[in-house]
Amino acid sequence: MKTRIEQEFVNYIEKYVSKNGHHLIIKITRESQFEEADAIEMFRKMDIKGMIIFPTEKETYNDAVLRLSLDKFPFVLIDRYMENILTYSVTSENKAGTLEAVSYLLNKGHKHIGLISPIITNTVTDERAKGFENAFLKRGTTINKNLWLTLSFNDISQNKTPKLIKEFLISKPEMTAIFTMNAELAVYTHLAISSLKSETGREIELLTFDSPGISGVTFIKQDIEKCSKKTVDLLLEQLEGIYEPKRMYVPVELILSERELLEKILT
Template sequence: MEHPLYKQIQNDIRRSIQSGELPAGALVPSEKELAQRYGVSQITSKNALNGLVEEGFLVRYRGKGTFVREQGSSEGPQPRTDTKKTIAIILPTMKTKIDQQLLDGLERYCAEREYDLLIRISRESQEEESRAIEQFRERGVDGFLIFPVEQESYNDAILRLALDRVPLVLVDRFLKEIRTYSVSSDNFEGVREAITGLLAEGHRRIAFLSPEITNSVTDERAKGFEAAFLEQGLPIDKRLWCLLDLDTIQEGHGPQEVLRFLQGCSDVTAVFCVNAELARYAHNAMREIWPATEGKPQLAAFDDPDIEDIPYIRQQPDEVSRRAVGLLSEQLDGKHEPRREVVPVQWIWPE
């Protein structure tokens, strides 16, 4: 009678251990490698390895892999690895000033703790983000600092990191469904304060420009906008909302869409943009629609768009970086108390 596939995997590994082909302390092929070798799912290969761990043949080390246990040892062999920790940093882009400041801060605070770094730019590709996570896991990194791409849902690779309790901190995002470590700016309160400030200046018809609401950041910023109106008992006109789909932005059609939108609501008195890139699109569109200063709407943004006399919400990227590395260090020390930390922001109105 033919054995189940997971049994075949287990029998082959046992024979390799008994023959000395896999000596004590040797790294066993990963779940992914075994799945490819035997033509099975990773669930099957994972179950095979878990069974050998329970039998005492193997021992797992989080973030490093599965190793042959030294028989007679209660702790098993230590994997052949340096004591210095290696951290993977994955960011979606390096286009904005905030991206650059975050990477600078993360690198600096990791260097202070003498962590080695591996850095990957996913270029807003969820597939590249997943590939980077899998490659870094196979290399045995000790922890992850991830700024996820803007997509409708987080990829499975991030969810698996969280569920497997791999040391992980999400930067500028958080998972609503799964408890994990994350650090982000106070997106809700920042936008609420900004819109409250515009309302105090007498603006009522305020346009709202944002990428489509697909993640925790865009969701919180939209809710902050709504909260400012609701707190003062004012109606929210969603016809003044321009939500650009991610493909439009990534394909370079954002400026045309913003121009088209603002041409269709020329009676607005203020325009709020949820990021600096959209603020620059709006600024250029407004110069075309309102060539004279008189009658031109007040432009405002989340993050400094480097446009003179534009009020904006200032983040603290260095503090976000400091807290993120601190939370990762906590996990590397063996503690696991997932939580979200929120860093205050400041509404800046140029004098």
């Protein structure tokens, strides 16, 4: 619940659950698979009708989630899904959105584009990384993964991350633009870029997935309300006795900053 995106998910899910005559009970697992497994067990003992699960950011699947799938218990995974295992899931078009964003930077003339990402351990970061790569492949341009900075979850904090990113930027003087995987990393990257600019005058363009709430930053916008509604619809479908697992993708939109919009109008 630490990001605005997660808060919006809960807000809209509760809206559509209530609209359909049901009640939403929430358990926050704080990215712990143990807490996630305990929550699933607790809910099953409470004899709840179905679950919506925002899976933890881990490389391995949670056995408790797999058991739900094997038992055909009504549940939907939201935002992330389990690769190679067919379950109900709803996620944004991460790959297509990142491809569009990075292509936008390439079309502006940027050749050396960096990537700031958490360690790639789930379908969201994996799809966004593939979208990044596909933007270069589509243009037949060589991609330089030495310009990628992947951070462990322990390294992502207000105290540590801006310093780590600034050191990374200093070590890559050829980099002129950077894409961040999420809004939190965009905020830390913006701090690092601003600090570097004040010291050296160096300009680095920043683009990110999800709004960081920073003026002048172009970002990819997810349709959280549509994701939430589709998730509730898929859960209701199962409660009605239908079981046809499917993976649904919701389109995203590239939102240009005010400056970018003005430049586009003038050109």
